[in-house]
């Protein structure tokens with residue numbers, strides 16, 4: 001079978017933007033994967049990757065980057081400055097951050113954040129994460145039927161990030177609003193008014209951060225903020241880079257973690273054998289988190305732009321092409337995973353790609369892991385009878401993220 005597919009009869013965007021797909025993408029992804037691991041959408045010139053092996057090669061190649069200015073048909077095309085000035089401004093303002101940069105700028109920016117995200121450094125903020133988790137769980141103690149997203153999964157990562165960035169708690173509502181507006185940037189389903197809203201949020205947040213770093217007084221040594229501010233003061237990063245990378249902590253680190261907790265809890269509550277196993281042996285949370293990430297990844301698409309021509313399976317992906325890894329298919333590739341459609345919280349090894357791969361692999365992964373480990377263990381310990389109390393509702397307004405709007409649960413059986 002050809003390991004590459006170029007077909008005109010598959011209309012990729014209509015297929016993946018329909019309601020059925022957004023509610024449950026896996027059956028369609030499986031059918032597409034059977035046709036081949038890489039598809040070229042002739043209409044848009046975009047390469048969709050569904051194979052685990054192929055995506056690994058692409059994501060780790062130095063010929064593949066994340067700078068969307070190199071995308072042949074993308075926003076940076078000068079014509080777009082005239083035809084869609086809002087998008088042009090939005091993407092320009094959002095550009096100066098490590099996730100959007102190729103080498104050497106990417107490595108320079110990442111090095112400023114690297115130390116604070118090492119597992120040992122992240123372990124030192126465990127007491128803070130536990131404190132925030134306990135505070136939220138205390139508030140739940142008096143209630144029984146709740147929406148786990150609104151009452152727990154959404155506020156926890158927001159509070160953790162706010163503490164990490166040393167932003168006061170009275171900014172939580174603003175941060176929540178900024179996060180909700182900015183997360184949609186880059187999604188093909190983004191409407192014109194959402195682009196305007198995102199541009200405003202971007203500017204407000206940067207304005208806030210400009211003052212925040214100006215008046216920042218270090219409370220401890222070796223914090224993330226200390227590294228960021230000294231990189232700014234000694235000219236290692238300019239102001240735009242400093243503010244955009246700080247802002248990206250919220251964009252990259254908030255909703256992704258909300259989704260890990262929400263999607264993971266839903267998967268667990270729908271598999272009572274796995275739930276009982278985890279409650280009886282909480283140490284399994286280590287492998288369970290990776291399995292939640294594999295089985296129900298919040299981020300559906302990981303992009304690359306070809307910096308140079310890239311040869312794979314006998315074909316050439318030309319310079320300037322956009323390549324999108326379809327994580328929901330890649331993480332269930334039967335050539336890589338046994339019983340890929342089964343949730344197995346003891347799965348090991350578990351080479352899922354939900355955190356990406358190569359030089360851009362998620363820097364915040366140790367934080368997301370620690371946070372969700374604490375969240376799951378504490379919830380299951382305090383409320384071992386937790387169960388679904390209604391139908392969860394998926395958000396259907398985005399293509400590149402799959403997360404829950406609501407997750408109704410009953411904390412205890414009366």
Ligand code: HEM
Nearest residue numbers: 098099252253256257260355356357360361362363364368
């Ligand atoms: C479950 C939670 C998370 C998931 C699933 C996730 C996923 C990802 C993915 C897919 C990438 C791109 C990787 C690639 O292109 O190969 C990425 C990059 C990144 N993530 Fe995360 N992320 C999560 C949590 C976080 C957190 C908590 C933070 C920070 C507070 C964070 C900060 C970043 C940054 C800064 C990058 C860019 C890294 C680079 O370009 O070198 N992420 N993440």
